[in-house]
Amino acid sequence: MSAEYSIIVDEAKCVQCHACEVACKTWNNIESDISFRKIKTIWIGKYPDIRSCYVSIGCMHCAEPACVEACPVSAVTKRESDGIVVVNAEICTGCQACFDACPFDVPQYGSDGKMRKCDLCLNKIDHAAQTPVCVTTCPTQAIKLVSITGKDKLTAEQTLAAVIGN
Amino acid sequence: MNTKIYSYTYEEAGQIAEKEGLKFIPTLCSMCGPVPGSCGIYAFTKNGKFVKAAGMKEAPVNNGSLCPKGHAAPQWVYSSDRLKIPLRRTGKKGEGKFEKISWDDAVSVIAEKLSLQKKESGPESLAILAPAFRSYNAYMSRFLTAHGSPNYAHSGICAMQRAFAFLYTVADWPQADIENSDLIIYWGRQPVFSSPAMAAPKMLTAAKSRGARIISIKPSVEPDAGMADLWLPVRPGTDAALALAMLNIVAKENLIDTNFVEEWCYGYDKLQEHVKQYPPEWAEKITGIPAKKIIETARLYATTGKACIDLGNGVEHAPSASDTIRSVAILMAITGHLDRPGTNLFGGVSYVPGSRPMPKDITLRERYSKELIDKLVAPEFPKVFQPFLEGISSSYYKIFESVLTGKPYPIRSVISPGTQPSVSNRGSKNVIKALEKLDFYVVIDVMRTADMNYADVVLPVATPYETDHPFEARDGWIFIRNKVIDRMGDYKSIYEFFLDLGVAMGYGNDFWDGDINKAMDDQLQPFNLTVDELRKHPNGIVYPSLPRTYEKYEMVFNRPSPRLAGGKLLPRGKVAIYNTTFEQAGYRPLPEWTEPPESISGNPDLTKKYPLILSDYHTSRNFTASWQRNVPALRKIQPHPVLHIHPDTAKERGINNTDWIIVESPHGNMKVKAELFPGIRPDTVMILHGWWQGCREKNIDDYPLLDGGANVNNMYSTDTEKACDPLITAMSSQTLVQVRKA
Numbered sequence: 001m002s003a004e005y006s007i008i009v010d011e012a013k014c015v016q017c018h019a020c021e022v023a024c025k026t027w028n029n030i031e032s033d034i035s036f037r038k039i040k041t042i043w044i045g046k047y048p049d050i051r052s053c054y055v056s057i058g059c060m061h062c063a064e065p066a067c068v069e070a071c072p073v074s075a076v077t078k079r080e081s082d083g084i085v086v087v088n089a090e091i092c093t094g095c096q097a098c099f100d101a102c103p104f105d106v107p108q109y110g111s112d113g114k115m116r117k118c119d120l121c122l123n124k125i126d127h128a129a130q131t132p133v134c135v136t137t138c139p140t141q142a143i144k145l146v147s148i149t150g151k152d153k154l155t156a157e158q159t160l161a162a163v164i165g166n
Numbered sequence: 167m168n169t170k171i172y173s174y175t176y177e178e179a180g181q182i183a184e185k186e187g188l189k190f191i192p193t194l195c196s197m198c199g200p201v202p203g204s205c206g207i208y209a210f211t212k213n214g215k216f217v218k219a220a221g222m223k224e225a226p227v228n229n230g231s232l233c234p235k236g237h238a239a240p241q242w243v244y245s246s247d248r249l250k251i252p253l254r255r256t257g258k259k260g261e262g263k264f265e266k267i268s269w270d271d272a273v274s275v276i277a278e279k280l281s282l283q284k285k286e287s288g289p290e291s292l293a294i295l296a297p298a299f300r301s302y303n304a305y306m307s308r309f310l311t312a313h314g315s316p317n318y319a320h321s322g323i324c325a326m327q328r329a330f331a332f333l334y335t336v337a338d339w340p341q342a343d344i345e346n347s348d349l350i351i352y353w354g355r356q357p358v359f360s361s362p363a364m365a366a367p368k369m370l371t372a373a374k375s376r377g378a379r380i381i382s383i384k385p386s387v388e389p390d391a392g393m394a395d396l397w398l399p400v401r402p403g404t405d406a407a408l409a410l411a412m413l414n415i416v417a418k419e420n421l422i423d424t425n426f427v428e429e430w431c432y433g434y435d436k437l438q439e440h441v442k443q444y445p446p447e448w449a450e451k452i453t454g455i456p457a458k459k460i461i462e463t464a465r466l467y468a469t470t471g472k473a474c475i476d477l478g479n480g481v482e483h484a485p486s487a488s489d490t491i492r493s494v495a496i497l498m499a500i501t502g503h504l505d506r507p508g509t510n511l512f513g514g515v516s517y518v519p520g521s522r523p524m525p526k527d528i529t530l531r532e533r534y535s536k537e538l539i540d541k542l543v544a545p546e547f548p549k550v551f552q553p554f555l556e557g558i559s560s561s562y563y564k565i566f567e568s569v570l571t572g573k574p575y576p577i578r579s580v581i582s583p584g585t586q587p588s589v590s591n592r593g594s595k596n597v598i599k600a601l602e603k604l605d606f607y608v609v610i611d612v613m614r615t616a617d618m619n620y621a622d623v624v625l626p627v628a629t630p631y632e633t634d635h636p637f638e639a640r641d642g643w644i645f646i647r648n649k650v651i652d653r654m655g656d657y658k659s660i661y662e663f664f665l666d667l668g669v670a671m672g673y674g675n676d677f678w679d680g681d682i683n684k685a686m687d688d689q690l691q692p693f694n695l696t697v698d699e700l701r702k703h704p705n706g707i708v709y710p711s712l713p714r715t716y717e718k719y720e721m722v723f724n725r726p727s728p729r730l731a732g733g734k735l736l737p738r739g740k741v742a743i744y745n746t747t748f749e750q751a752g753y754r755p756l757p758e759w760t761e762p763p764e765s766i767s768g769n770p771d772l773t774k775k776y777p778l779i780l781s782d783y784h785t786s787r788n789f790t791a792s793w794q795r796n797v798p799a800l801r802k803i804q805p806h807p808v809l810h811i812h813p814d815t816a817k818e819r820g821i822n823n824t825d826w827i828i829v830e831s832p833h834g835n836m837k838v839k840a841e842l843f844p845g846i847r848p849d850t851v852m853i854l855h856g857w858w859q860g861c862r863e864k865n866i867d868d869y870p871l872l873d874g875g876a877n878v879n880n881m882y883s884t885d886t887e888k889a890c891d892p893l894i895t896a897m898s899s900q901t902l903v904q905v906r907k908a
Contacts, residue, residue: 013371015389017362018787022234022799026218032241032798032863043844047812048399050845052392136173137221139231139363140371 003147004063004083005120005127007135008156009056011163013142016041016054020134020143024058027133028121034108036118037134037143040164055164056143058134059106059118060157061085063150070101075115083150084122089114103161120145173223173230176704179208182220188212192222192704193648194638196630197235197242198361198790199300199584200660203227203640205236205363206705209631209650216240216631216651221363224705226643233362234788238799239631243651246862247614247796249626250655259602262619269656272623273663276581277670279606279622280313283578289314290541291578293565296320296556297585298791301636305664306583307529307557312673316542316552317577320559321591322895324784327482329555330547330894331491335742336499337725337735340510342474344369347508349466349473352390353383353494354405354480359785379470381463383408384480385781386810386852387845398463399847402781403762403900404453406486409493410759411449411457412464414441416501421468423502430719431499432736433744433756440756452759452767454847468501472508479784485889487896489757492745496757499741505717512722513714521712522642525689529557530676534730543568543577546895550751551729561895562591564886566600583610583627583660588617588871589792589858592897593884595834595872610663616792616858616871626657633659635682637690637700644693645706646686661685753893762900763883764832766849769902772832776902778815779847780831782855782878792856798863805864807836807857807876810843811905815851819906826908829853831901834880835873837908851905853878 021037030036037058044051065085067076075091076098078084094113099105107115121132131145148156174182176192183190189211194204206225210218219239221232252272257263267275283291292315294306303318310318320326332339344350350373357366367389374380374393382391383398383405391397400408416422417438427434446457446464453460467473475498481490503509531553539545539552544564552558566587568577580587587597601607601620609621612629632653637646658666661682668677678684686697693700693707700707720739727735736742749755761768766779788794788803795801809829811821821827823842828835829851838853846852857876860868869875882901883889889898 012374012393015358015362015367015371016787017358017367018234018803019232019237019362021803022237022788023232025799026237026240029217032802035802047844047846047848048397050387050397051394052387052389052845054389054392133220136230137232137237137363139228139233139367142371 004061004150004153005145005147006061006083006153006156007058007118007120007132007143007145009143009160011042011053011055013140014039014054014056015140015142017139019137019139020056023133023137024118028124030116031110034110034116036108036116038105042163042165053163055160057104057106057160057164059085060104060153060160061120062157063153066101066103067098067107070097072097082127083153084120086119086122087115087117103157104164174208174220175223179220183210186210188217191648191650193650194630194645195219195232195236195239197239197794199298200302200630200636200638201299202301202638204638205232206645207232207236211650214651216243222705225645226641226708228363231363234800234803235790235794236363238797241797241799242794243629243631245613245796247859248654249611249613249624250657252626252656253624255622259620264624269625269658272625273666273670275623276608277667280579280671283605284313287575287578288541290317290543290575291315292581293317293319293543293560293577293579294581294583295562295565295585295587297583298324300584301638302583302660302664303556304528305661308676309664309668309673311530311533312668312676313671314538316538316558317560317565318557319562319565320546320556322546322561322563322890322897323482323591323899324479326546326554326556326559327487327891327894327896328477328491330551331488332495333735334745334747335492335495336504337722338512340498340504340512342476343508343511344373344474344476347373347378347472347474349379349381349470351381351383351463351467351473351475352394353475353477355390355476355478356388356480356785357476358389359787362787379466381466385847385850386843391845396459396463398455398459401452401454401766401847401850402779402852403484403486403765403898405481405484406490406493406757407444407449407452407759408455408460409490409497410441410444410757411446411460412467412497413437413493414444415446415461415464416468416497417441419465421465422500426502427500430723430740431743432738432740433742434500436744437496437756444759454849467497467503473503474508474510482896483899484762484896485891485898486760487891488893489754489760493757496741496743499743505719505722507716511714512718522709523692525639525693526691528685528689531557534558536730539730543574547893548751548753550731553730554728561890562587563593563597563884563897566593566597567886569600569604570596578604579606579608580604581608581610582617583663586616586792589856589877589879592879592882592889592899594877594880596884598872610660613793613796625663626655627663628653628657628659635659636661636686637697642709642711643706644700644709646697646700648701748893762898763885763888764902765900766902772902776831776904777849778903778905779850779900780829780878780881780903781850781852781900783852784855786854789854789856792858795857795859796861798861801861801864801866805866807838807853807869808841809838809905810846810852811840812846812848813842813844815848816840816842821905821907827905828908829881829903829905831881831903833883833901836876836878836881837874838876851903855879
């Protein structure tokens with residue numbers, strides 16, 4: 001398998017600051033109600049023996065994306081060259097089948113009803129030399145842009161799904 | 167796995183700008199207000215419009231990170247809530263009817279009124295409300311001193327409270343050496359939301375990664391408590407009881423640094439006797455923390471060599487606040503945790519003078535006199551301890567009490583620059599009553615404010631993105647702002663306002679004849695720089711720190727006191743466990759316990775009607791204080807005012823997540839939403855303070871300022887005898903409430 005890009009999160013380092021979420025909006029000029037990255041609080045235990053951790057969740061550009069599988073009109077595709085999952089807004093009908101399929105609740109729908117999600121700042125940056133602003137802005141380096149094999153990506157997906165309990 | 171980290175340097179910001187057809191301007195973020203120690207950013211503009219920002223890699227403050235507020239800055243700058251034209255009130259107070267006037271006319275109106283009142287009632291009839299610490303506070307102090315008023319109104323609930331109690335106990339506000347510590351206690355501290363892009367969250371996660379043990383003391387689970395090895399869910403306002411019980415254990419089990427106590431402490435024997443009355447079982451009843459957890463924490467701290475305490479703002483909101491802070495300072499001292507690696511180090515707010523240049527002090531404190539101090543309307547610290555670090559200061563809330571009671575005399579004019587007294591400090595009902603009665607109220611802000619409709623004059627000012635001043639200097643980094651965009655109306659900056667007003671009042675000699683560059687050149691003298699020279703450094707100048715030295719007891723314990731009466735902070739050159747300075751001034755020589763005005767242990771009868779404790783969060787992950795609710799990208803993160811309530815407590819009341827609920831205290835009520843929050847004490851509910859502002863883009867209206875709204879400062883006691891710490895004000899933010907479905 002060739003190398004694929006993804007953004008992975010280290011839940012031990014995410015401090016729930018939401019910088020990635022808002023940086024993404026201003027840098028990609030996304031309407032305020034759409035969040036390509038969301039922060040989820042995970043509770044572990046019960047009061048008073050309770051802990052929490054936080055995860056910044058965005059599109060994982062899954063090794064085997066359920067959204068691609070679910071889309072009835074093939075508006076969502078996975079690029080072979082770099083593994084980035086992209087949406088063709090011209091084809092998307094806004095049926096939201098992808099939302100039901102995604103294990104990470106990633107797909108968002110804008111005021112035009114079309115599905116929107118993280119495209120790893122495709123066409124905006126050179127992934128060989130740069131990282132998206134959500135990553136550069138993270139104070140604790142909890143999220144990272146990685147180039148990994150499909151196998152490692154599957155592991156990362158499973159780890160995240162286990163952390164958020166999906 | 168292949169990982170890259172890529173923050174933006176000057177060169178890289180330039181490359182991005184070129185690629186995207188943008189201009190880039192290195193400057194400082196302003197979303198926490200213009201403060202020394204702001205984050206460095208690159209602001210990007212398109213056709214003269216501010217479109218986005220990135221963290222500046224070269225800035226020592228943030229090293230390239232930037233928080234959500236910093237990224238949302240363009241939405242804030244272009245908000246429909248911006249004030250652009252000066253206004254003069256034409257309708258009744260509170261009605262919101264104004265006429266437009268020019269900047270120059272507005273300044274003249276203010277100057278005439280202040281001159282008249284000075285003649286009629288003396289200069290002390292003017293008070294200026296200090297917002298949270300801003301770099302223009304020095305200009306406010308300067309204006310007041312030039313005018314002849316001591317009434318610089320400091321909140322009484324932030325930072326100076328810790329500084330005071332620490333300085334008069336150990337002559338320094340010792341900072342936690344988190345990077346080198348094996349045990350870190352975050353106590354009433356919010357290491358993430360207070361400054362997400364700065365060092366504190368990075369140090370927290372790094373400590374966690376290297377295996378340092380973390381203890382968090384606070385009523386609910388925020389990120390630090392979520393990551394902690396031990397969480398002590400303390401009832402709001404009871405930290406003093408916890409600290410006294412820790413002293414009890416340390417003394418009883420002799421877990422002290424005997425040599426340090428013998429050589430550098432005064433009054434340990436008296437403390438030993440005194441704290442016998444505060445066993446952990448006693449503290450359990452007050453704090454709600456099991457005695458065994460208190461004992462475990464005390465033992466762990468005392469017996470871990472590299473242990474530190476990061477004492478936060480959470481302890482500054484109770485009548486026992488000074489006792490908490492003194493107890494913690496004493497705990498550090500007697501266990502040998504002062505100025506040694508991994509402990510609490512000297513060099514906080516009163517860092518070793520001379521190690522790095524600091525801007526010239528422009529507060530005119532050389533003119534302070536006993537007469538000026540005697541005129542204080544409501545001293546934040548007792549007169550005998552004035553001035554303190556920020557200068558002569560009055561208590562913010564009590565300014566409004568003087569308007570209502572006329573005691574000791576009524577304040578006649580209040581200037582409110584970047585602060586909202588009806589929501590950001592206590593006693594909202596009395597504040598509104600006072601604003602209705604006040605002779606003259608001036609609101610100065612970049613944005614529509616909560617109590618602007620009570621103002622006689624409203625002066626819009628520039629956001630710092632619209633100015634090329636001031637410079638800011640802290641921790642060895644000096645940087646001068648660059649203007650990102652042009653101003654959008656007839657206004658100037660807050661700094662220029664005080665210069666213009668100074669000139670209009672005839673104080674031009676003290677106000678650099680109204681020239682902001684001259685003002686800055688004057689302040690830059692210790693750096694041997696002019697504004698023009700400083701501006702040639704696109705990333706500012708970093709002054710390296712001198713190598714740190716430890717155990718500076720002889721030097722630090724003999725520091726002079728800032729008070730007019732002079733003398734040393736510690737008269738014996740030793741840690742003041744038994745504080746003879748306080749004793750002579752009529753205050754407690756040893757820390758004691760005082761109940762908050764309303765509490766479970768102090769008012770058991772009241773708990774029948776109001777069974778839960780209410781307190782509030784001082785900082786939020788996405789808003790600065792009572793601001794920025796109008797910024798859509800930030801409001802999206804937290805659209806509604808939510809009360810954190812334990813699921814069991816909610817269930818008993820038939821309350822589900824996101825239900826609208828009524829929260830009622832003996833002093834007021836709020837209508838807010840419930841957030842079922844597993845990580846909070848079941849007997850406690852908490853909410854973020856500062857809710858009033860709507861968000862037009864999200865069709866959310868303003869909330870009422872008083873009952874029926876979401877303003878937590880409407881909920882607390884204003885009985886200043888019971889609600890304020892006698893030494894440091896620290897007005898209480900705890901009460902008892904009942905909660906029900908709306």
